[in-house]
Amino acid sequence: MARAVKKNQVPAVRRPEVRLPELLPFEDGVLESEGDYDALEFRELDFAGQEGRGARFMDCGLYAVALDETRLGRARFMDCVLEGVRGVGTQLAEVSLRDVEIVDARLGGTQMHGSVLERVVVRGGKIDYLNLRKSKLVDVLFEGCVLVEPDFGDAGLTRVEFRDCVLKGADFSGTTMRDVDLRTVAELGIARGVERLRGAVISPTQMLDLAPVFAAAMGVRVEGM
Structure with missing residues (x-):
């Protein structure tokens, strides 16, 4: 039976349960669009500029992989671990992530607009200018990571928790939220969309720190006598 949630208690994020099987090393060297990758280990590989649009990754581990300008639009990651991945300008538009752990990633300008994330943990690392516009996030935990100017514009967030992380210049314009927990964010900076925090x-x-932002959003001027 589902555990009852007490009144005024924020429902807990349902975390992924990733148990990878014994993995075989990926030896092809080049990704393929619409490729199928099952139970493979991708370790310290450079996929910069490669095309893997629509590829499917199931029960895979990606470790210290370079993803600069890698094109993985509409790819699907299921029951996967991505640890120490790095890259600038990675194209992940309309990607699907289900039961995925992303650990100590170093990414910049990652394009994930129109994506679906379900039961995903993003732990540690730093991601600059993450584009999640018009994405759907359900049961997603951002833990101990730094997010610089993430864009959640017009996205739907359900049971999303930002735990012990830094959130700088976030854009929540048009965002729809349900059971989003921001209470333990170490640094909370909202550039746009503070009125969408319902x-x-x-x-x-x-609340005190954000008071000036709330006042500005309501058109209220705060001045001393």
Whole structure:
């Protein structure tokens, strides 16, 4: 039976349960569009500029892989671990991530607009200018990571928690939130869309810190006598 949620309690994120089988090393060297990759280990490989659009990764581990300008639009990752991946300008538009752990990633300008993330953990690392516009996030945990100017414009967030992470210059314009937990964010900076926080939970201290932003969004001027 599902555990009952007490009144005013934020429902917990349902975490992925990734148990990788014994993996075989990936030896082809080149990704393929619409390729099928099952139970493979991708370790310290350079996929910069390669095309893997529509590829399917199931029960795979990607470790210290370079993804600069790699084109993986509409790819599907299921029951996968991505650890230490790095890259600038990685194209992941309309990608599907289900039961995925992303650990210590170093990414910049990653394009993930129109994507679907379900039961995903992003732990550690730093991601600059992450584009998640018009994406759907369900049961997603951002933990101990740094997100610089992430764009959640027009996205739908359901049971999403930002735990012990840094959120700088976030754009929540047009975002729809349900059971989004921001209470333990170490640094919370919202550039746009503060009025879209309905459905989110923040701490009293965060409320005080965000008071000027809320006032500006409401057109209220705060001045001393």
